[in-house]
Amino acid sequence: MKIFLILLISLQLFGAATEALPVIERDETSSAFKEHATPKVPVLRLFETVAWYLIMTEIEITLDAGQCGLIPGFRTSSIDLFMINERVNKPLHFPFIDLSMDANPIKANTSRETGANGGDTPKVQNTNSHAIYMPILGIIFKKQLDFLCLSNGEIALPYLSEFDLTYKHDYMYMKMIPHMLAMFTPSGIMTGLLDQLATMGSETVRGFKSENSTPMVQSTGASDSIDYENAINQNSLNIMVQGTAAGEDYNSTTSKFTKASLKVFDSIRNGIYFASGAEMSPIGGYQDGNDPVAESHADFHAVGNILHGASALLPIAVFKKTTEFHMKEMSGNENTPSIISSMCAPKDFPMMIPSQYVMQLSYPWVGSPHELGQIPVAVSTGKGFPGAKGVVNYVWSRREFYAFAYACPGQNAREND
């Protein structure tokens, strides 16, 4: 009896103390799970399908001053949603707006070229990759976030693999861009493993969640009308936006440990530019087709290589170097400006920069953002959808620059002294 009384009194006192703690209620289940709806057009359901909280976690303005010519600025990191990448099974099919153009299906099946001395078993490659330039953040925020130099311009399709001779013919790709051959050496394969580990580390430090630990959210609700209030409950990603807007803590990348770790991981990843982490497939679009969601990352890595190269050589200003990947710190030479520093203006860089891009699945499921080259189990667990017409990813691009001094795309370039 005495012990019971003691416990009762203690509990009541404890209860009074804990009343002062804030209680966060989140509804992480969705009414959409009650019905198995067909995935619908992600672009027409922007609020539900985009990981808006990346704006909060990746945009940072510091008081570190710098200058571009004579114009002072502040070191800033930002992120921009500027592109949609699709991986489709049928040529000229666009699941991001559910459009199917008449295309010859036979042409899609192409045997892989084998060497004259035999070699690999011919594979049938029947997927295609599309890059759709769509400056969503630039269109939405327009003048409000002018100093962030968000992408602007009209929606365009800079790359369609149906019209690229090198996409399904590895030998053509190798002949067109010979230094990509580095990945076919034993050291290339070993460095690919190192790249995979660096990618995993980078993702962990940034706080991106693995798909096998996040609730599955469909890219649409059961009804056709867009209900933004319900969307809050339907999309657990956007709950973080609410929480962050209300001043709650989020994973900041400003802590010393975080910055130091990212330096190491990102410089490893970008030093091995020819490998795409766990996917190890920077050229062509050949994968075994068993994991389309994870393989879409490798597809984008290949497309990114092509578009980076094309942007450097032709007047296509889509893919430029906009991050520093810790060059100065890793070279140990703080006082010498790097010849390819992009703190004052975007620079041509003919190779893909994996740490510059973040992929976020939007069709057939809505997924968490992921670093390019993250291991498949973290990217695609539970994200398959039998009968889906392809995979659509939103592509975010990072930018590091001196705000207020930076030459936004379209302006004359200004250089460091």
Next chain:
Amino acid sequence: MKNLLILMLVTVCYAETFRQYTSPRGYVDFGVHGKTYDITEQSIYDVIIKGAKEFEKEYPKERLKKIVESEVGKRAIFNSKNICKDDSIKNWETDYYTYEMDYSNPLGRVIFKKGDRVVAPKVDVLRQVCFVDGANLISAKNQIDFMQNATKGQCVFAVINRDVRDLWKMYPSYEFYPSNKMLFDRFGVKCAPSILSMKDTKIKKDYFSLEKFKEGVK
């Protein structure tokens, strides 16, 4: 009894400490003094919702479809005035790759300078790239038939001056791609119709006069 009292005392102290730590008492509320200003800055959450709604209004599905169809039409054709006037069968030559710009590693060290020349990779290639001028459909047909025969069915066609989708329909089992500037420049192909062959580190370019593929001329 003594032990019981000690235990109760410890428990109460712990709970009280915890409560004070999380919800202090005895503070004085000084109220609000001075002029206050309403927050005019919109919550970013509201900005995002408003922006997303406006985006969907500005770009309805029909408008997006038209944009995509127009862009596909642009990508499906490559216009070029590089037309061959004479036949010219070249010898095998070493395939050099010339760097068009400085290639740097992420640390800023220049690995290849603009103008550096390297021998292209040694790759055995069974297929050949057949450049076709599609301005005239009948001439294009003649070119395609000729080149397929000449290469024993190993052509991958790079087309100029014609939407490749027209040729996809005419020849469902052949591969047609729109040509591009990089393809011409990389291998030094001067004009179409032509056949580009690759073997080891060597390439061979055969040019054919367009005149011979005109209607009725074989």
